[in-house]
Amino acid sequence: MKLIVSSPPHWHSGYSEKKINLDFIIGLMPALIHSLYFFGMHAARVIALCVAVAILSEVILRKIFKNNIGPFNGSAVYLGILFSMLLPPTSPYWLIVFGVFLSIFIGREIFGGIGSNPFSPVLVGMAILELSWPSHLNVNLTSVNYNLGFDCHSPLTALKSAGADYTSKFSFFELGIGNQVGGIGSVAIIFLIIGGIYLLIRKVIRWEIPLFFALGVIGMSAIFNAIDPHNFACPWFHLLTGNIAIGMFFLSTDYASSPFSNPGKIIFGLGCGILTVLFRVLSVHEDGVIYAILIMNLFTPMLDKLVGRPKMLKTAYFGRGIK
Amino acid sequence: MKKEIKFNQEYDDIKIVELPLPEHIFLPANRKNNKNLEVGDKINKFDEVVPGLIFPVTGEIREFLKMYVDGVETDVIKIAPVKNGGDEDNPERNDIADKPDDNLLLRLKRSGYILESIIDSDSDIVVSAVDTDLLCSVSQQILRENRKDLNQNFELFKKIFNREKIHFAVPEHLFDMVWKLQSRGVNVFKVKPNYPNGIPEILINSAIEKNSLKSPLYLKLEEFLNICDAAVTGRPNFKKVITLTDINGMRNINVIKGTPLSHILKDSDVSSAVKVVTGGPLRGYANFDLDTPVTDITDSVYVQYEKDVIRAVNNQCINCGRCNGHCPVNLSVNLITRYSEFSLFEKCRDLGVDNCIECGLCSFYCPTGRSLVQLIRLAKSEIKNLEGEIEQ
Structure with a gap:
């Protein structure tokens, strides 16, 4: 009779990496459905191409790098869908292929695959695209040929060029339900929040980063708003525009590039929020979420040192019968 | 096993059942100290033939052999007990003085x-x-x-x-x-x-x-x-209560220390079993030999069948931080196990790997199924070796 030997524990929770990625994809589903409803086949094209390229490049790159550690578990599918959420519906196919390939290649596989990436892979690809082909990602230009039934003027462009007074024409309700131009999924604020709450309930992500991200945005923009309410928008306007919702729940909570210590998570979230507002207010960029999270990713190894000291639980036994 | 009851230790009233004497009993005893004993010697229960060695049963010595007991190689004496041999006797009961004497x-x-x-x-x-x-x-x-x-x-x-x-x-x-x-x-x-x-x-x-x-x-x-x-x-207690869990559910049984696992598992269907764990599913020891005797630390025997077994995998850490979140002693398990994987044991020591109490919760929750406890044990033992070398 053959017996298996192994180190303890002999039980497992059954919650695998595959299920994590599935949960993430389910979390993105409301926003995905919203994008399909608005842009139809145009959105479907972007999403399908992103997912296909992500899976293909992961397979090819793992072959080339001889990285056979870990099975294929849906992380490429999730990355593809998340990437597509940030793109406008008119993105040309070469832009998508290039962006997704770079996300997987420079964002992840070059560092040794899942879990080893110092930056959120999606953001690496997006940052490269945004710096290289800004016109293809300009949401005002790309939505010219659509009749979406609402004002196709990006609220963030309006804020940048005309100041906070001009933004009063956008109602918070319209912004919240996704009636604004932007990436195909990243504008569906309420749907992303629903997905994010699902992730929080399933304990896929921890609450610290999203909450303190939001607090950072609110705090920083409240300070600017207090200084000059005519020029700087109020906190709620900031929260309901651009990539903040998707950044809060999906981009900044990437496992490998965010800190695991609880104080680290709080500082990370706050930093993301504060930097986002600083980018929006002070830089030439309209939306700074991508750069803010990338910069905070740099601090992750440092923030991980904030983890508390291990507890000393030594005890003495007597008698027999204890290991 | 249902997931929600997994961490609850509230078990029903399961009466302790006496198990009959086994065919053989394995008594751990250092061979150096009992050189005068030989194969074929008749021994009596509670006899102290050799100082410090009391026999739990009446019977005959069959063999002296080496065996892994609780994961350590030990000298054992194989004894064949005699059925109904001088079992029931009432020992003299002494009074205890108010102060230890x-x-x-x-x-x-x-x-x-x-x-x-x-x-x-x-x-x-x-x-x-x-x-x-x-x-x-x-x-x-x-x-x-x-x-x-x-x-x-x-x-x-x-x-x-x-x-x-x-x-x-x-x-x-x-x-x-x-x-x-x-x-x-x-x-x-x-x-x-x-x-x-x-x-x-x-x-x-x-x-x-x-x-x-x-x-x-x-x-x-x-x-x-x-x-x-x-x-x-003035006599040791040779009885040990054990919880046996197999396909028929949980049972509490009372056996003599030194009883081989095969005797305990006589009634359970072990032909399809693939893992026999002593000491519980989260901290226990997976046995490779059903002759392994019951000792003081064998609190439970858990038989696992093919569908429950988790196979060891060498997956990459995805840095999700679940291990840290569940660690009762607040260790940075993800860092420690990665350092251990790449032989950076001194960094493990700096992170306090010695404080690990090996509860197994990190491995239990690890979504990639890494054997984190094994990596921590490796780091611990390597650190011990390193310190031993320095002392020499």
Whole structure:
């Protein structure tokens, strides 16, 4: 009779990496459905191409790098869908292929695959695209040929060029339900929040980063708003525009590039929020979420040192019968 | 196993059943100290042929061999017990004086307990009726079945150890049975019967927080009763209660120490079993040999079948941080195990890997199924080797 030997524990929770990625994809589903409803086949094209390229490049790159550690578990599918959420519906196919390939290649596989990436892979690809082909990602230009039934003027462009007074024409309700131009999924604020709450309930992500991200945005923009309410928008306007919702729940909570210590998570979230507002207010960029999270990713190894000291639980036994 | 009950250690009243004598008994004993014994020697129960070696049964020595007992290579004596051989005898019961005296120490020593240093010290003693691992209801069941004698045993124990107060940890759901002890100089405190609250380190730590104890010592309830018994009779207790879990559910059985696992598993269908774990599913030891004898630390035997077994995989860490979140001693498990994987053991030491109590929760929750406990053990042993080299 053959017996298996192994180190303890002999039980497992059954919650695998595959299920994590599935949960993430389910979390993105409301926003995905919203994008399909608005842009139809145009959105479907972007999403399908992103997912296909992500899976293909992961397979090819793992072959080339001889990285056979870990099975294929849906992380490429999730990355593809998340990437597509940030793109406008008119993105040309070469832009998508290039962006997704770079996300997987420079964002992840070059560092040794899942879990080893110092930056959120999606953001690496997006940052490269945004710096290289800004016109293809300009949401005002790309939505010219659509009749979406609402004002196709990006609220963030309006804020940048005309100041906070001009933004009063956008109602918070319209912004919240996704009636604004932007990436195909990243504008569906309420749907992303629903997905994010699902992730929080399933304990896929921890609450610290999203909450303190939001607090950072609110705090920083409240300070600017207090200084000059005519020029700087109020906190709620900031929260309901651009990539903040998707950044809060999906981009900044990437496992490998965010800190695991609880104080680290709080500082990370706050930093993301504060930097986002600083980018929006002070830089030439309209939306700074991508750069803010990338910069905070740099601090992750440092923030991980904030983890508390291990507890000393030594005890003495007597008698027999204890290991 | 249903997921939601996995960490609950509240088990039903499962009566302890006596198991018949096995065909062979394996008695761990260093061969150096019993050179005068030979194969074929007849031995009697409670005979002390060699000082410090008392035989648990009447029978005949069959073989001297080496065996892995609790993962350590040990000399063992294989004994074939005689059925119905001088089993029932009533040992002489001695009175315990108010202060520990030489007779008492001698009786304890004869039973294998050398406790002078503890009797003389003033550290607090914590008796625990909380089981250390899941699928084990030994302590609970002993508490249920001995609750009437507990009072006099605690009186006795206080005399043996010359203490005014003994601390007694009981699982919450059994508190009603023993709360009366509080008026007799026993500090009874409740512990939530959830893993890992019963692990000695964690239990003692929570006891210190609750009752401000002075360098407390941990003692299992079963061992507490054994010591009381040995102090009165001068004989060790060879019986051991074990919780057996297999395809037929949980059972509590009473066997003689040294009984091979194959005898315990006689009634269960082991032909399709692939793993026999002693000591619980989260901290236990997977046996490779069914001749392995039951020892003092074998609280439970858990038989796993093909569908429950987790195969070891060498997946990459995805840095999700679940291990850190569940670690009861607040270790950075993800960093430690990665350093250990790449042989950077000194960095593991700097992160405090020695504080790990090997509760197994990190591996249990790891979504990639990494054997984190194994990597931590590797780091611990390598650090020990390194320190040994430095000393030399």
